Amino acid sequence: MSVRRASILLAGCVTFGAHADGGAVVWMGERDGAVVAVLVAPAALHIGSCECAWIGPHGDAVTVTATHASGAVCFATCVPSVSTREVHATLELTQAGIWSFEVDPDARGPLLAARFDLEVGDAPAAWSAHWPFLFAWVPIVGIGVFAASRRVLTQRPSNAARFPSTNFM
Amino acid sequence: MAFNALFLSDWFANAPFVCVGALCSLAIYVLGWRTIRANGIAARLRFTRLRVAAFCAAWCVVVLALASPLDLLAERALSWHMVQHILLTMIAPPLFWCATPAMPMLFGCGASARKWILAPILASSSVRAALRIAAHPLTGFVALSLVTVLWHTPALYTLALRDGWWHRIEHATMLGAGLLFWLAIIAPFPYRDRWPRIALVGLLIAADLVNTVVSAYLAFASAPVYAWYADLSPAYGIDALRDQQLAAGLMWIPGSVIYLGAAIAIAVAYLMPRRSAPAPRTVSLRVLASAPTTNDLLRTPWLGAALRSSRVRLCIRFALLAGALLIVLDGIFGTQDAPMNLAGTIPWTHWRGVTVIALLALGNIVCMACPLIAPRSLLRKWISPTLTFPRALRSKWLAVGLVMLWLVAYEAFDLWSSPWATAMLILGFIVVATAVDLFYTGASFCRFICPIGQYNMLVATVGTREVRAIDASVCARCETHDCLKGRTTDAGEYRPGCGLDLFMPKKQGNLDCTFCLDCVSACPHGNIGILPMIPGVDLAPSTWRSQIGMLATRVDFGALAAVFTIGAIVNAAGMTAPVVEYVTSSAIAQAAFVVLGLCAGLALLALGASLPIGAKFSERATRLALAAIPLGAALWCAHYFFHLVTGAPTGEAAVLRVLHDLQLVGVEPDRIMSCCAPPPTWLLPLELLLLSLGLSVAIAVHWWSTLAMIVKGARRISVVNMARATAPGALVLLILWAASVWVLLQPMEMRGTSGFIE
Numbered sequence: 001m002s003v004r005r006a007s008i009l010l011a012g013c014v015t016f017g018a019h020a021d022g023g024a025v026v027w028m029g030e031r032d033g034a035v036v037a038v039l040v041a042p043a044a045l046h047i048g049s050c051e052c053a054w055i056g057p058h059g060d061a062v063t064v065t066a067t068h069a070s071g072a073v074c075f076a077t078c079v080p081s082v083s084t085r086e087v088h089a090t091l092e093l094t095q096a097g098i099w100s101f102e103v104d105p106d107a108r109g110p111l112l113a114a115r116f117d118l119e120v121g122d123a124p125a126a127w128s129a130h131w132p133f134l135f136a137w138v139p140i141v142g143i144g145v146f147a148a149s150r151r152v153l154t155q156r157p158s159n160a161a162r163f164p165s166t167n168f169m
Numbered sequence: 170m171a172f173n174a175l176f177l178s179d180w181f182a183n184a185p186f187v188c189v190g191a192l193c194s195l196a197i198y199v200l201g202w203r204t205i206r207a208n209g210i211a212a213r214l215r216f217t218r219l220r221v222a223a224f225c226a227a228w229c230v231v232v233l234a235l236a237s238p239l240d241l242l243a244e245r246a247l248s249w250h251m252v253q254h255i256l257l258t259m260i261a262p263p264l265f266w267c268a269t270p271a272m273p274m275l276f277g278c279g280a281s282a283r284k285w286i287l288a289p290i291l292a293s294s295s296v297r298a299a300l301r302i303a304a305h306p307l308t309g310f311v312a313l314s315l316v317t318v319l320w321h322t323p324a325l326y327t328l329a330l331r332d333g334w335w336h337r338i339e340h341a342t343m344l345g346a347g348l349l350f351w352l353a354i355i356a357p358f359p360y361r362d363r364w365p366r367i368a369l370v371g372l373l374i375a376a377d378l379v380n381t382v383v384s385a386y387l388a389f390a391s392a393p394v395y396a397w398y399a400d401l402s403p404a405y406g407i408d409a410l411r412d413q414q415l416a417a418g419l420m421w422i423p424g425s426v427i428y429l430g431a432a433i434a435i436a437v438a439y440l441m442p443r444r445s446a447p448a449p450r451t452v453s454l455r456v457l458a459s460a461p462t463t464n465d466l467l468r469t470p471w472l473g474a475a476l477r478s479s480r481v482r483l484c485i486r487f488a489l490l491a492g493a494l495l496i497v498l499d500g501i502f503g504t505q506d507a508p509m510n511l512a513g514t515i516p517w518t519h520w521r522g523v524t525v526i527a528l529l530a531l532g533n534i535v536c537m538a539c540p541l542i543a544p545r546s547l548l549r550k551w552i553s554p555t556l557t558f559p560r561a562l563r564s565k566w567l568a569v570g571l572v573m574l575w576l577v578a579y580e581a582f583d584l585w586s587s588p589w590a591t592a593m594l595i596l597g598f599i600v601v602a603t604a605v606d607l608f609y610t611g612a613s614f615c616r617f618i619c620p621i622g623q624y625n626m627l628v629a630t631v632g633t634r635e636v637r638a639i640d641a642s643v644c645a646r647c648e649t650h651d652c653l654k655g656r657t658t659d660a661g662e663y664r665p666g667c668g669l670d671l672f673m674p675k676k677q678g679n680l681d682c683t684f685c686l687d688c689v690s691a692c693p694h695g696n697i698g699i700l701p702m703i704p705g706v707d708l709a710p711s712t713w714r715s716q717i718g719m720l721a722t723r724v725d726f727g728a729l730a731a732v733f734t735i736g737a738i739v740n741a742a743g744m745t746a747p748v749v750e751y752v753t754s755s756a757i758a759q760a761a762f763v764v765l766g767l768c769a770g771l772a773l774l775a776l777g778a779s780l781p782i783g784a785k786f787s788e789r790a791t792r793l794a795l796a797a798i799p800l801g802a803a804l805w806c807a808h809y810f811f812h813l814v815t816g817a818p819t820g821e822a823a824v825l826r827v828l829h830d831l832q833l834v835g836v837e838p839d840r841i842m843s844c845c846a847p848p849p850t851w852l853l854p855l856e857l858l859l860l861s862l863g864l865s866v867a868i869a870v871h872w873w874s875t876l877a878m879i880v881k882g883a884r885r886i887s888v889v890n891m892a893r894a895t896a897p898g899a900l901v902l903l904i905l906w907a908a909s910v911w912v913l914l915q916p917m918e919m920r921g922t923s924g925f926i927e
Contacts, residue, residue: 023244024331025400035403043331055245055404082241085405126853126914133854134910136861141868143286148872150289152886 023051027116031105032057038103038114047096047123052103053088054078054114059106064089066099074099096122185851187236191228198224198270201277215358220268227264230256235340244330246407247398251416254320257340258313259427262347266355281703306364309350310372314379316346321383323395330397350376354431367439370432377428384421388414465698466531466634467689476537476699479664479690486543493540493595499827500592508841509826512588514819516595522813525806528625532634532699535625536615536683541598545606545614554606558613565623565725569732572620573767576736580743581760612668615683622683624805627733629679631704631802631866636682636689636697637673643696644674652688652697664691673697675715678707680726705866708795709873711881720795721784721874727791734794734801735770738908739763741808745915770905777901782875782894783882792878793898796871800902803863804909807856811917815846856913864906871898 023041030036036056052064062078072095078087093099099120104113127134202221206213233239234256243250275283290296302308319325320339329339354369356362386394393399393409402409467473475481492515500512507513524535584590598621605614615622629635638644649656652673655666667673667688669681676682679702689697711721720726742748743762752762774797778789818841825838875894876886884890 025397028400028404034406037401037404039401042333055401082238083245083405086245127910130854130857133857133861136858137865137868137906140861140865143290144865144869145872146293147286147289148869148876149888149891150293151285152876152891 023053026101026118027103027114029114036105036114038101038116040101040118045093045099045118045120047093047120050091050093050120051088052076052078052091052101053081053086054103054105055083055086057085057105058087062087062089062106063104064091065102065104066091066093067102068095068099069097070095093120096120185236187232191232194274195225195228197277198268198273199277201273201275204276205272216269216273220273223264224268224270224273227261227268230261230264231344234261245401245405247395247409247412247416248419251419253340254343255419255423257343258317258347258350259424261344262351263355263431265348266351266357269357271357271359303349304352304360304363306353306369306372309346309353310376312346313350313376316342317379317383321387326395327397330395354435366435370436373428373432373435377425377432380424380428381421384417384424386417388417388421464701465639466700467698476686477689479687482537482686483543483546485538486540486546489538490540490543490599493599497592497595499823500588500595503588503827503830505588506840507586507588508819509823509838510588511823511827512591512595513585514816514823516591517585518812518816519820521809524625525628525809528628529632529806530634532632532636532702533625533629533679533682533684536622537685539615539622539683541602541619542606542612542615542685544599544603548603548607552607554608554610556609558609558611558617562617565617565723565729567617568620568623569725569728571618572623572729572732572736575620576732576740576767577760577763579740580763581756611670612683612685616669616681623729624733626680626682627730627798628802628805629682630708631799631863632679633701633704634699635679635702635707636684636686637676637700637702639696639698639700641674643694647694647696649693651691651693655687655691656693666691670716672715675713677710677712677714678702680707680714680720681716705799705870708798708870709792709877711877721788721792721877724787724791727787727794730791730798730801731771731774731794732767734797734804734905735767735774737801737804737808738770738905738912739766741804741909741912742766744917745912746918747915749918773901773904777898780894780897782878783880783884784878789878792874793871793901796867796874796898797902797905799866799870800860800863800905800909803859804912807859807909807913810856810859811848811852814852815848815917818846853913857910860906860909860913864902867902868899871895871902 023039024043025037026040027038028035034057036054039051039053039055041051041053050066054062054064058078064074064076064078066074074091074093076089076091078089080086081088097120098117100115100117102113102115199221202216205216234253239249239253243253275287278287291300320329320343325339329335352360353363354373356366390410390413393402393413395413398412399409402412465473467477496511496515499510503510503512527534578584582590584594598619602614602619605618606612650672651664651666653666653670655664657663665687668685669683671682671688673688673692684699708720711719713719717723717726739762743752743759748762752758774793775790778786778793780789782789784792822838822841825834825836828834829837872891872895875891875898879886879890879894
């Protein structure tokens with residue numbers, strides 16, 4: 001019985017997971033003698049939202065510019081993050097293909113900026129992003145059918161005959 | 170590292186699900202804990218307040234580990250990640266078990282869930298065997314050791330850092346293994362020790378050894394083990410190797426203190442002489458017994474008193490009637506720009522969204538407050554109708570036709586985009602309702618005509634409350650049946666009985682009940698309440714019901730249910746981009762879309778009922794249509810939630826526009842569109858979750874109905890028979906669910922009042 005509680009917690013933890021994290025370090029370099037890194041999440045980019053974090057010394061205004069081969073441009077200004085050395089911005093990438101990123105840590109011009117190219121894939125199907133909610137009925141129905149089967153199939157015939165007409169409140 | 174307040178709030182906004190899960194779990198626990206403590210002194214001695222504190226603390230630890238900035242910090246520094254792992258494997262699990270959660274959670278689930286879901290599952294021999302294995306001390310030790318070793322290998326560790334889903338699996342397995350391990354150590358009631366307690370000392374020492382080996386591996390490594398931190402730490406100004414050594418220290422020292430501390434506690438308890446009067450170990454709790462219902466909405470301090478008063482109910486109706494007339498006036502005389510008119514916003518965007526929440530949370534409380542019946546309630550003081558509603562029309566067929574007409578007209582004439590048409594519609598409803606109820610006795614309009622009322626009653630079948638007799642034995646002794654006939658009080662005041670002729674002892678569920686609560690005022694015993702019910706529970710059983718008879722043989726109810734569910738899909742599909750693109754050419758095309766959609770849906774339901782399983786086709790089709798109601802209700806809810814959330818600002822704009830027109834405010838609001846606010850990220854998951862719940866209840870009702878038909882047909886009940894008989898209907902329900910999901914995933918538009926919303 002106590003282990004049932006454990007399984008509920010386990011399932012609950014999977015279902016109610018924390019904010020999606022992950023990502024990849026896409027650029028590293030030096031600035032003013034200190035190591036700096038750029039982190040992009042998710043690790044495999046698709047059309048949609050993309051988090052870009054600058055980790056290391058930076059100025060007051062850190063900007064991120066992403067330019068697609070077709071000329072489309074995304075621009076965002078970073079906001080403070082979990083550490084004083086880290087800032088991050090969210091970009092909405094609208095097209096698949098190669099995007100050229102430029103992170104300017106203090107808006108002092110192109111010389112100090114970090115530049116790198118990333119490939120962006122097609123947008124994932126809308127359902128795939130929300131499958132835990134979409135298919136939440138599968139475990140519920142599974143448990144319900146199992147319980148109902150157990151209850152009905154283990155009843156004596158006389159009880160089973162009365163079963164559908166009983167009020168189960 | 171310095172925290173940033175702005176980022177903290179941002180983080181909590183991004184991780185609501187852990188908090189929601191924690192709150193739900195806490196609510197169930199506390200409910201069950203309170204129920205158990207009502208069982209006597211022995212129960213109170215075992216389930217002390219400290220148990221609740223432990224449960225709260227355990228969830229706080231889980232929330233801290235998974236839904237706080239700690240989860241992000243863990244990606245940036247190994248030492249923080251180690252703190253997170255310690256919380257999940259060594260702190261939270263023992264706290265959970267100290268709360269002895271099994272019994273409170275069982276009692277908190279409610280008697281019906283215990284009796285109908287948990288008891289059959291826990292009684293299953295295979296489940297019990299699995300539980301016996303899982304609860305064995307060795308299982309927990311092996312699970313925790315594997316989790317500790319495997320997740321600290323560089324490949325799996327990096328995988329979890331790079332991918333959010335693997336990260337969740339990592340945390341879930343850590344918490345799960347921790348729970349399995351600490352179960353035997355804490356041995357919460359009613360766990361029975363599998364080994365002598367002293368043997369657990371060895372298990373704890375062994376667990377500490379595993380922990381020590383992993384810690385030592387990290388502590389004495391000459392280079393950073395995880396490439397992720399080796400890359401990132403310098404950017405944070407941290408030495409990666411020192412961070413790793415700190416993490417190893419955190420794992421080693423506090424880990425050993427916890428494991429060895431528990432071992433010492435067990436050894437000391439074992440070696441100490443036993444007390445002569447041990448604490449009570451046996452608590453007798455009737456797990457499967459239903460507790461007497463005390464959760465009556467009419468007995469709540471403020472709301473209950475208000476709802477019990479017929480005058481207050483009349484005042485609510487008149488207040489809403491005044492609001493309706495204001496909307497009518499604005500619809501006729503105000504601007505015809507729908508998003509800026511009260512008639513174009515309040516009834517279509519706000520009223521529908523609010524009512525659907527009320528229907529789910531409180532039952533058909535919406536019909537109770539209906540402004541349409543306010544005039545009749547007053548006029549019947551002077552005009553007493555004598556005619557009974559024509560026998561030929563005393564069924565749901567008229568309502569079925571009107572609901573279909575409503576669906577067609579709504580789509581063909583874009584009613585929501587015309588304030589004038591909306592105003593005329595409201596006015597027409599008030600006039601017809603008043604006229605019908607002044608000609609005919611009872612609540613004939615509500616029961617046989619009103620399409621809105623039919624919708625409310627059907628949604629309320631999956632609500633959580635119903636009007637019901639509190640104690641059946643009181644009704645059995647009652648000889649006056651005032652709830653049906655009405656009565657005159659000692660003060661000479663006449664209190665009418667049920668206008669829908671529902672006899673309380675034979676009433677079941679929310680079908681045909683408008684929650685007018687006249688029966689409550691009429692009952693001299695105070696034996697009627699608004700009590701909890703299981704959503705969808707009254708859609709399957711074959712009991713005889715007052716004024717309905719056998720629901721499964723009422724084809725008119727089946728037709729109404731079918732139109733309700735198929736109508737939900739057609740109505741929502743009417744505002745999706747693909748449909749709008751193809752059918753906006755003319756009103757005829759839009760009407761044809763609705764009619765064809767309804768026909769296709771009805772044919773699909775008929776197909777699902779085609780397999781003969783011991784009942785007539787009409788009964789099979791009716792039962793399947795009734796089973797589909799929860800799915801239809803879920804889609805209506807999702808649809809209206811969408812409008813409420815995305816169109817909420819139109820209400821403010823329309824009210825400001827009216828105030829400006831009346832020269833009460835100086836500044837005219839800017840023109841905004843319907844569906845103007847971008848949908849928040851949680852809306853689509855919530856809509857999909859609603860559909861999942863709707864489908865679950867629908868399949869449960871269908872299964873129950875099929876069982877009833879098999880029993881009726883005197884067929885043998887077996888897994889094969891049940892699966893064969895249930896499959897066609899279940900497949901149809903799945904198709905309807907898939908269609909509903911498709912609708913929700915499309916870009917949405919309210920024709921003529923907004924652009925598309927992705």
